Amino acid sequence: MKRAFGLVLIALCILTTGCGLTVGTSYTVSGRIVCADDDSQGIGNVHVGFSGSRSVEITETRDDGTWTVSGLRGSVTIAPASADWVFEPGYRQVSGAEQDVGFTGIRSAANSLGFQQVVAGKNYALFLRADGTVYFWGSSGSVYTYGAAMRVSGIEDIVAVAAGAYHSLALKADGTVWAWGANDRGQLGNGTYSDRCDVPAQVAGLSGVRAIAAGEYHSLAVKNDGTVWGWGDNSTYQIGRDAPTTTPMPVMKVGMGSVASVAASGYRSLALKADGTVCQWGFWRIALPWGDSTYWLNRYVGDAESVGLQGVISIAAGSEHSMALKNDSTVWAWGVNSHGQLGSGTEWDHDPLRVEGLDGVVAIAAGDRNGLAVKADGSVWAWGANTQNYLGTGTYSAIIPPTMVMGIAGTAAVASGEQVIAAVDCFGDLWRWGMSYPGASPAVLYAIGAPRRISAF
Known part of the structure; x- marks a missing residue:
């Protein structure tokens, strides 16, 4: 999973070469991912991707579900990804410093919906x-x-x-x-x-x-x-x-x-x-x-x-x-x-x-x-x-x-x-x-x- 996201990061960096990745004031965004059925329980080890015309980053949630990334520029789409969870909302967009950017995780267990x-x-x-x-x-x-x-x-x-x-x-x-x-x-x-x-x-x-x-x-x-x-x-x-x-x-x-x-x-x-x-x-x-x-x-x-x-x-x-x-x-x-x-x-x-x-x-x-x-x-x-x-x-x-x-x-x-x-x-x-x-x-x-x-x- 890390290798796959790394390749995506490299590819996006290549695509955006020369498009001003270093232009504009940088900012920091933080947030937390919690379980849908218990918002006191954070979800750790979730990859969180950040993509935009001026920024491409990736981080991983801590054991308590929190995450922080710095150095973002311009408008950025934030999207968590995991093979074991799906998230609501699927993504969020920011254009400046924010705290408490939240996502809710729903466990992907086998279901009987048929x-x-x-x-x-x-x-x-x-x-x-x-x-x-x-x-x-x-x-x-x-x-x-x-x-x-x-x-x-x-x-x-x-x-x-x-x-x-x-x-x-x-x-x-x-x-x-x-x-x-x-x-x-x-x-x-x-x-x-x-x-x-x-x-x-x-x-x-x-x-x-x-x-x-x-x-x-x-x-x-x-x-x-x-x-x-x-x-x-x-x-x-x-x-x-x-x-x-x-x-x-x-x-x-x-x-x-x-x-x-x-x-x-x-x-x-x-x-x-x-x-x-x-x-x-x-x-x-x-x-x-x-x-x-x-x-x-x-x-x-x-x-x-x-x-x-x-x-x-x-x-x-x-x-x-x-x-x-x-x-x-x-x-x-x-x-x-x-x-x-x-x-x-x-x-x-x-x-x-x-x-x-x-x-x-x-x-x-x-x-x-x-x-x-x-x-x-x-x-x-x-x-x-x-x-x-x-x-x-x-x-x-x-x-x-x-x-x-x-x-x-x-x-x-x-x-x-x-x-x-x-x-x-x-x-x-x-x-x-x-x-x-x-x-x-x-x-x-x-x-x-x-x-x-x-x-x-």
Whole structure:
């Protein structure tokens, strides 16, 4: 842990070289971290990081939970970190001398909440509990939490969740779909283009749904009859050729049937059919090699095209690549491979390629230029973009082939967003890694390395 924070400190110092680390009057800040259930008990041996445009420091709490750091300059974000605790608030910001800057620690003990699904948006994650309740962690609009996850109010009896860039979906046991978050492209399906709605509301005119997915600005649903319905952004045909550029109400995709599930990214959509084949439509890029150069052709496809796979049981859509899990527990990927997100050394591949070095896989996730897989033994494997150990594998560059994520075991499901990776384990614990405070501003972001537990209220 000390080595990881030391590397972060060095990296941030390098990034801020020449930016005036010594400019301005220095000041001292002190505080204490205490237990949530007994504020007389301090928490010792907790790393406390201080990051800003003019200061980068790190210290450790004393046995009584107190800490002090001097020589800070400018505005600074203070953030405690521990593998055994989560903290409220997740961070504090100061710009001058202060005393008694307090944090409360909640012990990360294995829980019995029974979380069974996790999805990730741009800066946040949703966790679905077995009792049908949904929990939120991260940042979305004016709603944020960087300590414990908080329950999403106003919905219950949920059987599936989906996360877009800035909006969320939930499928109820009665087959209705509920949405909240951003709505500038009509992605909430309420018939309007209102700015946003942070209270879940039912998607109008949609019932009998069995599967859902959320792209960056569009939403998808599969009805019990196997038809696909979409709403929101359709600027690249990610809903379908026959729909308008944006639609704030669900419309059926013509020519699609016998669909079991769907996946969505920023500008394209995928469908897994009941026979184990996969179709895609929307926008993607195709590389055209020309001598020593590569030219990229933009394709806009309104009618679903087969990707040429059979025996598929699960699909995932990343920013510019897609993934499929087959019934033989192998993982296949296709699309742009700028950072190794296909798990191979090729620059791109329109046809699916097997991700080498993976077998016994039970779950997959595709993020922003990365891929993740959960094996039957509960281990998590990652590949692709990995700046500053973003994927938690212990290395600091793009990963090819897949490498095991350190510090997490017994994993049941994993999800990858743009700035956050999240997982649930077989004990019901919640985990997150990726960036330090996704979406926080003006906090300085850095990769946190090994996964950390999240507590639920």
